[in-house]
Amino acid sequence: MKRLVIVALLLSIAACDREAREYRPGPPTASPAPFVRQTPLQPGAPTDLLGSAAYQENRWAVSEGQRLYNGFNCVGCHANGGGGIGPALADRKWKYGSEPDQIFATIVEGRAEGMPSFGGKIGNAEVWRLVAYVRALGKLTPEDTWPSRTDDIGEASPVGNGQ
Amino acid sequence: MTDAFGRQAALIERLWWPTLWVLTAIYIAVMIALAYAMLRRRHVDEVKSEVRTARWVGAAIAGTVVILFAYFISDLFTARAIAGIERKDGVTIEVTGLQWWWRVEYSDSVPERRLTTANEIHIPVGRPVRIITSSADVIHSFWIRELHGKRDLIPGDKSEFWLRADSAGVFRGQCAEFCGLEHAKMALVVVAEPEAQFQAWYDRQLSAARVPPVAVTRADSLIRSGHDVFVTKACVMCHTIRGTTAGSSIGPDLTHLASRRMIAAGTRTNTRGNLAGWVVDPQGIKPGALMPPNNLTPAELEALISFLESLK
Numbered sequence: 001m002k003r004l005v006i007v008a009l010l011l012s013i014a015a016c017d018r019e020a021r022e023y024r025p026g027p028p029t030a031s032p033a034p035f036v037r038q039t040p041l042q043p044g045a046p047t048d049l050l051g052s053a054a055y056q057e058n059r060w061a062v063s064e065g066q067r068l069y070n071g072f073n074c075v076g077c078h079a080n081g082g083g084g085i086g087p088a089l090a091d092r093k094w095k096y097g098s099e100p101d102q103i104f105a106t107i108v109e110g111r112a113e114g115m116p117s118f119g120g121k122i123g124n125a126e127v128w129r130l131v132a133y134v135r136a137l138g139k140l141t142p143e144d145t146w147p148s149r150t151d152d153i154g155e156a157s158p159v160g161n162g163q
Numbered sequence: 164m165t166d167a168f169g170r171q172a173a174l175i176e177r178l179w180w181p182t183l184w185v186l187t188a189i190y191i192a193v194m195i196a197l198a199y200a201m202l203r204r205r206h207v208d209e210v211k212s213e214v215r216t217a218r219w220v221g222a223a224i225a226g227t228v229v230i231l232f233a234y235f236i237s238d239l240f241t242a243r244a245i246a247g248i249e250r251k252d253g254v255t256i257e258v259t260g261l262q263w264w265w266r267v268e269y270s271d272s273v274p275e276r277r278l279t280t281a282n283e284i285h286i287p288v289g290r291p292v293r294i295i296t297s298s299a300d301v302i303h304s305f306w307i308r309e310l311h312g313k314r315d316l317i318p319g320d321k322s323e324f325w326l327r328a329d330s331a332g333v334f335r336g337q338c339a340e341f342c343g344l345e346h347a348k349m350a351l352v353v354v355a356e357p358e359a360q361f362q363a364w365y366d367r368q369l370s371a372a373r374v375p376p377v378a379v380t381r382a383d384s385l386i387r388s389g390h391d392v393f394v395t396k397a398c399v400m401c402h403t404i405r406g407t408t409a410g411s412s413i414g415p416d417l418t419h420l421a422s423r424r425m426i427a428a429g430t431r432t433n434t435r436g437n438l439a440g441w442v443v444d445p446q447g448i449k450p451g452a453l454m455p456p457n458n459l460t461p462a463e464l465e466a467l468i469s470f471l472e473s474l475k
Contacts, residue, residue, distance in 0.1 A: 024446045024456060067453075071413040072400060121400050123455045 018145060021060045022125070052100035055128040056141045063147045065133025068126055077114070081137035086114065089137045098140060103131045168309040168355060169328045171245045175312055178241045185230060245311075248327050253291040256284060260296070260303030260316040260338065263345040263452060264415055264428040269365070270295075278368050279403075281415030283352045283423045287361040288331050295323045304340035307353050313339045328355035335429060344451035350429025368419050371406030372474055382469070389470025392463045397455065404474065414454065421474045427452070439468050 055061040069075060077086030087095065096106045107127050110117030118127070135141045167173035196219075255270040269278040286292045296305055298316040306313040311326040338349035356364070378384030393399060394408050401414035409417075420426075423433055430449055431437040440447070443464065445454040459467065 021451070023450050024444075071411070120395070121397055123397065126455060 017054070018057060018059050020058060052104070052128055052131060055125075055132040056100060056135060057145055058132070059145045059147070061129045062132045062136050062141070062145050064126075065129035065131070065136075066147055068122075068130055069133050072118070072122070072130075074130070089134055090139075092138055094138075098135070098138060100128075100131050100135065103134055104128065107131070166309055168330050168332045168334070169311070169326060170248065171311045171326060172309055174241050174244050178237060182234065189230075246325075248291055248325055250291055250293070250325055253293045253325065254286060255293045255295065256286075257295045257297070258284075258305055258316070260298040260300075260305065260342070260349075262300050262343050263338070263349040263449070265305075265336075265349075265351045266299075266415070267351075276369065278365065279416045280368060280419065281417075282350075282425065282428045283354070284336070285354045285356060285361055285364050286328055287358045288328050288355050290358065291325050291327045293323055293325050295321055297321045301342050302340050303338045303342045303349070305336065306339035307334055307336040309334045310353070310355075315340055331355050331357060333424070337429075345449050348428060348430045348449050350425070352424050352429060354424075364422075367422070367475075372404050372418055374407060374470075385466050385469040386473045387470075389466035389468070389473075392459070392467045393470060396459070396463075397457055398467075401454070417471070417474065419474055421472050435468055435472060438471055439464055442467065442471075 055065075077084060078089050081090030082088050083091070087093070092098075094102075096102055096111055104127055106115065107122075107130060108117065108119040110119075122130075132141060132145075133147075136146050139146075167176050257266075257268040257270060259266040259268075265282050267280050267282070267284055269280075271277050294305070294314070296314055296316045297320065298318040300318060302318065303316040304313045305316055307326070309332065310328055311324070314322070314324055332355050334353040334355070336351040336353050338346055340346075342349065354364075374390045375383040375387050378387040390407060393404065399409045399411065401411050403410050403412060403416045403418065405416075405418040415428075421433070425431065426433050426438060427441055427445070427449055431441065441454075442457055443459065444456050445452050446456055
């Protein structure tokens, strides 16, 4: 019995998607996602047609998103979620929707009032990682995937400090 | 036997080899003593045996103290000699370790003569070089075996040391502190060359990339459209090529990529095929590297590689 429990525990390690790392995601370059809803108003429950859950619930994806968020200078307008030139991302007010596919579309298509379009410049997987991080800023993703620290100690962020 | 191209490495080598032999001798002696202790018969005369054991242990401790003291002294003098190289008229290079490559910045009191490059360091022979180290993510270690010992790169902490190459050569530097998945593929090329050659290299590196404004020949039009691919596709998000609109600093500066001997931090030689393979599928060469795969048509790829190869 004891041995059985140990084997079951060992097997469950393989099931830990939260820590999985996908280095060769495809397809590489992002184009506007199909079936994006432009409004949060819709009949029934929210839809996630593009299967972004794998990124939302993956800790590495979120921390990679954080790195890209700083590297692609999202931080220049949105600060670390508090906003500035661009709207705040941590305040739970979403002009263009808070669902993953809506944020994906916002990043890829760009939005009026100054949000650039990153379509064709960032890979699909990178956009999804950014989405995962942006949603973590808004505390919309499972708490156990929020980045508790960054590998880069030079930059602290609200989420990075575990607040 | 000597691999040293500078006085500092020679000093380290002079200390290192005798240390290896002394420690090897001690190890063998200890193993012999251990084997003897296991195999010998119990003595009848316990008191006499005790006295003899105490004498041996005393001798071993005395020997250890003498050897340690000798090394303490020689280590002190070696370290002083290493740190004591002349520090006048030096070249200052800031080296930053990142997962998994090296950012290299040459300082100069004239701002327009500051130079940013990556993964390849050129130094003049006979002139002291001041290396300022830091890390952007985790702990790395900067190690050029032929010139100096290892130096840890600690995030959030700048430190500096001096080195000097006394004869010309091309060396492989290596990250010497485990820093993640691709630690083994985090190398750099160090070129020690005569002053005149170094200055010529430096001046060439300072120049911006030249993109043919009007495509007259077929080669020019390839380079021109390769440039267009670079600045309109994903490359531009992370890399800088001075002289173009690409100016991001997440990834290595590529302004003079074609002048470098290796790509991907010493992972592959800088050939057309390797470059194309790297651009399309970096994860196949260096899994976990932060460069994503790129989806380019064959025509786009050919043009892009021609452009990258023109960055002499």
